[in-house]
Amino acid sequence: MSVFIVGAARTPFGRSELSGREHGVRAARAALADAGIPWSRVGAAFGGSDAAGNADTLVTDLGLTGVPFVNVRNGCATGGSALISAVNAIRGGMADVVLAVGFDKHPRGAFDPRPEDWGLDDAYGREGLMVTTQFFGMKIQRYAHDHGITPRTLALVAEKAYRNGARTPEAWRRKEITADEILGSGLVNDPLTRFMFCSPGEGAAALVLCSGDAAKGRDAVELRAAVVRTRPPGSFEVFSPRLDAGTPTSVTTAAASAAFETAGIGPEDVEVCQLQDTESGAEVMHLAECGFCAHGEQEKLIPAGTTEIGGTLPVNTDGGCIANGEPIGASGLRQVYEVVTQLRGRAGDRQVPGDPRIGFTHVYGAPGVSACTVLAR
DSSP: OOEEEEEEEEOOOBOOSSOHHHHHHHHHHHHHHHHTOOGGGOOEEEEEOSSSOOGGGGHHHHOOOOOOEEEOOBTBTHHHHHHHHHHHHHHTTSOSEEEEEEEEEOOSSOOOOOGGGGTOOHHHHHTTTTSHHHHHHHHHHHHHHHHTOOHHHHHHHHHHHHHHHTTOTTOSOOSOOOHHHHHTSOEEETTEEGGGBOOBOEEEEEEEEEEHHHHTTSOOEEEEEEEEEEOOTTBOOTTOOOOOSSSOBOHHHHHHHHHHHHHTOOGGGOSEEEEOOSBHHHHHHHHHHTTSSOTTTHHHHTTTTTTSTTSSSOBOTTOHHHHHOBOHHHHHHHHHHHHHHHHHTOOGGGOOSSOOOEEEEEEEETTTEEEEEEEEO
16 A cells, blocks of 8 residues: 655754643644645554654643554654655555654753663673773774775865755754864764764654555655564674674664665665755765665765765765754654755755655664655655
8 A cells, every 4th residue: 555745844953942742732833724734634643752752642632532642762762763654554554544643852962771771780880891982983983994085075065964954944053064174173082073973852753654555645745665674684783782703794784775675766766855964974884875876985975075965875864863963753854855846846946856756764763763754756
């Protein structure tokens, strides 16, 4: 059964006086208004946050219609998992109009996960490996060594993010920063500097999904594929304390491959995409892991402008996590919102030229979970 996105909305990300729930309510109402569908017409809802409360409590503000509303919590893949749940509800006949919503509001400072919550002993924390910046630094350092990625290429990824963020009204970081400034912003975990990282923040995003019949006459984008995968053997992921001998595997590769197979297309068909960029190295690695280039080829593609808005493969046209920050529950749905906006031709100053028809999104998080979508106009 075909599934369509007919409404999409987000709130500004960053810091505000709003609660996480208030962000979620605003995004949900805006997505319903975009779809031209009243809340009373929604037959099921799925949503979640990591730190801002239960999504099902949004019915207090949206309306007590008795709708089945399921809470979803799956790390950085929370939004993607809520979306997949919504798709399955339509395909399974549960409802023909479904809401997916994600929101969060994180305190200032870095995330502070506890080893015991992830099935790890205290020694893992004592070694500093619960500090996610350290993990990301270790992973891109090894990757850069193996594939010849330079610090300047990492800086160019962040430079693009801030440039695109400056074109995105809802982004948190809306000031352009040069590659030289990024390289000189202070080392956090070698080779990553301060301005190469995203920050925990707040915000919400929501989507209204419909069956084919319910989508008729609406400004619809088809959701060709939506998949989620957990880490396979041999993967080196956040809070995964072992690395098997041999060639590393990747949960991102598994999720992306499944999404493309389901959609019946390949990476070469994608005209605009969103890749998880918790920091600059993540975007570099995910370009190859999702199949958009060979490992090491990023060192040529990125300086050549391939991933810019006017390039042949625009990546993170809204500035990604680096410019928007990462409210965990909202992040994956923010990605889908951006690609839907691009395919509808509504992206304004950041609009990809040439009327793009195929889009792709990828989100990744601890302890090795990835969700990917393929969208078509």
